[in-house]
Amino acid sequence: MGLIERFFKEPRWGVHPDDHKRPAADAPLRMLPPPARLYMPLHQHVGGAARPIVLVGQKVLKGELLADAQGNISAPIHAPVSGTISAIGEVTAPHPSGLGFAAITIDNDFAGRWIETDPVSDPFALAPEEIARRTGKAGVVGLGGATFPAAIKFALGKRLQVGTLIVNGGECEPYLSSDDRIMRDHADQVIDGARIVMHAIGAREALVGIEDNKPEAIAAMRIAAAPFPEVKIRPVPARYPMGSDKQLIQTLTGKEVPADARAAEVGVLVHNVSTCAAVHKAIRLGQPLVERIVTLNGGAVKTPGNLFVPLGTLVDELLDFVGRVATPARLILGGPMMGTPLLHGRIPLVKGASGILAFDAQEALIPAAGPCIRCGSCTRACPMGLLPIEMAAHIRAGDLDGAVGFHLSDCISCGCCAYVCPSHIPLVQYFSHAKGELMTKERAKLRSEATRRLAEARVERVERETREKAAAAARRKAERDAAKAKTAAAALATTPVTQVEGEIA
């Protein structure tokens, strides 16, 4: 790219960190020998946790359903190996808090036997709804990190009549190359998956956006897409966060997704390249999502590269396989810009895990935060056009509503602002904190409204019961009186009147 071109064509937003993708991206894909024990979490996706349908002691085959989707937005979980269910309990979640969540433990029998699969030879003969159903049953979720159940997005795209499928091969996060690897090694799967998705949502064309720092992937994808004119490979400038849906849509189509709206409302739907490959496997082979490609990278890794791994494998076992140069100073699930810090390595791999980074002390070093010098770097870097300094200043002062006034809700937590800050202010943490607090507040408000309703319902119930009791008492009294009156009347018929009058007096 020439200097002039660079000046005019490069996006004005974002940052350009050192990508550190090679040599890991160039190392051939390795298979991880399945470990002896795997931990399959029930909640690996956006939405409700899956509901276990197996019992401890039960034998399962690879790909067998372990837990079924539950609720409107959810995804099922399948066995990544064949073996025996040895426990259903808690494991540490891949989450900064280090809290636990439910998981099914499987002891591998190393037989590697699959369940009966139901391959489809011609997916284009199937109804779009059937493709969505099969994808949903295979537990396919967005593998770029969002982990939104793919089938639900299909239904949404179909309903809103999306014309364009965008296949996200941006992979803008430094260090990661799992999408790069899948495009290089399995471009045919990605393209076929993309065409199946197009069929499922009724899209006319597919635009595959690939950052121009992955020439090998672009070349492989071009070859695989050559027979299909409706699938277009579009190299995009390598700039973080190009892999973010909104930025990729804008770069490829020029369209802007309105605030608080979904991409489908402007006629596009975004799916990650790895998700497309998973859809291909789910439909063509009938295989549920139980394995994925994971990048192992960082200064503390002896042989960085990509691994094909069964889900539920512990991070420590991955690190044992690739070897450690030093004790990792920081473990990260995902990329360095948006990844989740892991407290330790005894955490199972989940569907959305595109990479595990083990940073050495030098990589993990972030200087202590200093005062803001209002240099405006964060404002220039923000791909959403927000004012990070203003939002952070309000949050620091405890004025969350003030931050909301600067449209905190539009923040995509991409980390550009904190990355460029010369004072190293943890801006993203301020925003995450505020978003969490606001959500807590919102929940508390809903809760207090619910409490009020319950309290009112109770008051009403108590009143109604009192009323009913009173009414019942009155009725009984009336009945008694009536009965009394009857007996009295009967008595009256036999008794002289004067006697009654005397009684009343």
Add this chain to the structure above:
Amino acid sequence: MLIAVGSLAVMGLALGGVLGVAARYLAVEENPIEAELQAMLPGSQCGQCGFVGCAQAAVALAKHEAPVTLCPPGGKALAVALAAKLGIKADLSGVADTGPQLATVAEEICTGCCRCLKVCPTDAIIGAAKQIHNVIREACTGCGACVERCPTEAMTMVPVPITLQHWVWPKPVVAVA
């Protein structure tokens, strides 16, 4: 000199007069803070503050007749919020911040006497005579009324567990201003 002193004095008098008039004619008649305070209170009318309900507690708060720490279910967070709203400094030393709490039934002790369900302000306890009772977590406000009522001490208050869904990133610790 005299002119300067005089003109400043006249200005002071005039502006002071304006302020006085404004204070009289633009005075806020009623106290709108009561409604705001009531909205902040839990609204379960549990009566632990000693008032009949949250509305009465709000009135007392607005008149500064009750301490901001009056509401046990609201805890420290509510006390701080009320103090901020009323513009006063709260003495929080007496408030043990246990965080939000939930009632739980020790099933092995519960005799199924039904006394707790009668005092629960939100009907959060289910059960029938001689049956073990249970608390519906979503409905429990943590007021603790049932604990006092339970004859066998089967009712206890436990902190609401922090889950992945409820966890919030801590605010960054500021080293420098």
Add this chain to the structure above:
Amino acid sequence: MSLHSIPAPVSAPHTTTANTVSRVMATVMLALAPATLFGFWLYGWPAIYLWVITVASAMLGEAFCLRLMQRPATPILMDGSAALTGWLLALSLPPWAPWWIGVLGGLFATVLSKQVFGGLGQNLFNPAMVARVALLISFPVQMTSWVGPLPLDAVTAPGPLAGLLITFKGMPPGLDAMTSASLLGFAKTEMSRGIDLLQSLTQAPALSWIGSRPGSLGETAGWLIAAGGVAMMALRVITWHIPVAMLLGIAVPAAILHAIDPAHYMSATTHVFSGGVLLGAFFIATDYVTSPNTPRGQLIFGAGCGLLTWVIRTWAGYPEGVAFAVLLMNSLTPIIDSYVKPRIYGRDRKGTALEPVK
């Protein structure tokens, strides 16, 4: 409300730019260095002493305040912001000013206009300009006595010892005659005597582009200052918005009125190359802390600085107006920042969500 004893997690991003505050300050200093060294050569030892004194006082003032606040002084001093403030102030002083001007100025800059506001990043006004204006109002004589250039290699130039005497004991009577008004001051005085520019400028100190004329360290070497500014833009320390807007803000009105009435209005070139306009445009107005954050806000801010400078020079009592103009615009920065915001993705400029377009 941490109920568990797990160490506080570190939020993403887990990587960061190599840029730091001290690196930014060091880059600015490097960009200032050529002009400063040239100034040293032009005005000799007294100028060097004054520069050292001013920078040292600014740093001492900062250290003193930090000590008072019981904060570690060394790491904060090492960020270089106090030294840079002192440096910029020194560049705006008459090079042969007495020592106490530098001391007072340095202290004014860091104590009164920076640390009192809360330190780095908190001050509303540019510290160097606050100090300069305070000095100018308090000591008008010392602050407007400019010496002509007396390059270090000139025979009459004071040596290291004589320089010390000039800085600490005042100018020897013999040298007093050497002081003269700056071009702007001269023109203003002549104008007030009823002599218009067409006549006065013929005898005025020549407007030398290479800097051979009376003035402060930072105004004589105009080209070196501008080159430093352009270098900062190339290194992305500053953007073009404020300098370009400020230069246009002063050049455009000057050019128009000069074309109409050259006897009363100086030309755009004279305006741009005299006084502190170049230093102001590239180094003073671009101060991060006291200028707006958005490109459009910076354009407004820069244009305002330029226009106000021109207005003050043309119609107000002071011959030079950069410091006043910058301070006035500094006070508008919060307002500009609250009105001029970038457009948010997916929203229009007012913040309302866009309509979906298929």
